[in-house]
Amino acid sequence: MEVGQMQRQWLDYTKSLFLEGFLDGQFLQLQQLQDESNPDFVVEVVSLFFEDSEKLLNDLTSALGQQSVDFKRVDAHVHQLKGSSSSIGAQRVKNACIALRNYCEEQNIEGCIGCLQQVKHEYNMVKNKLENLFRLEQQIVAAGGSIPMTELGF
């Protein structure tokens, strides 16, 4: 595939992620903070998001699997996951975390467990999408092109 075609594909794909609500304006902030002196900034922070999320999702699964659920602990984990997702602009994960926190406040175990599935689902989706995006970026750079950030036009 030629570079111009890949760049167009990157643009369309990025725009679709915003339009479908996977990402919000915070992700654009991250892109703006990336420059020649920090060419991998977005990949670095998103990788930290993946690490945080996977740890927290495990913690949540185990906390909600206890005989008597410690809702304070659950809430602390969700709070962190909500923070990480909002820091990188993973909007749908963040929204699912807000819903989970509400169930946690009501001490509704069934609600919490159902909602945790939703958070996991959203996390896996956005992880997959971001990995596709980064792969496309690598291909563009490998072919000698640049990422057409300014053409996003948001």
Add this chain to the structure above:
Amino acid sequence: MGMAATESQFHVLAVDDSLLDRKLIERLLKTSSYQVTTVDSGSKALEFLGFHEDDQINPDSPSISPNNHQEAEVNLIITDYCMPGMTGYDLLKKIKESSSLRNIPVVIMSSENVPSRITRCLEEGAEEFFLKPVQLSDLKRLRPHMVKTKVKDQNLDKKQENQENPEEKLDKQEIQSEKLQQQQQMGNNNNKRKAMEESLSPDRTRPRYSNGVATVV
């Protein structure tokens, strides 16, 4: 006030337990041309600042932290609110109760928009309260607080040299009256803090004990 000359020297200490958020705030601050040090807890922040409990009793005693304090002057502290162990609020209180650190402006960041929390932090002497995720545009509001501290420090230096610049004194008086006006408005409007800050001049300070020190000369 020689702002352009001193701007590049502004040093910000950023405190956040989340590595992701430290990366983010570090990058935001560097992009805004500040020198940045990040730490992951309130106690490490205090260690970096050379804080010790005796500060209140004996302000002239030397710092226990041998190198950090003198070499790395901190012009502003920006801290997360919700941290395990010492919260951002606890850190703020420690700093404002310390005779050697209380002049350093403190800004609190939080992902929760809880009006009572915001009020409590501002009453304790925080200069600003930023909702997370912090934006590049938020960081523009930091500079005036650092400029003021610089001016104060310069005045304190001059006290030792036994001279004072009347223009700078005037500046401070203006800031003071602005502060009073804003404090009055703030009484009813705490939950609109963020929006309000956008439109108003960003100066709002705690009562200034050093003002008295500077005018004694």
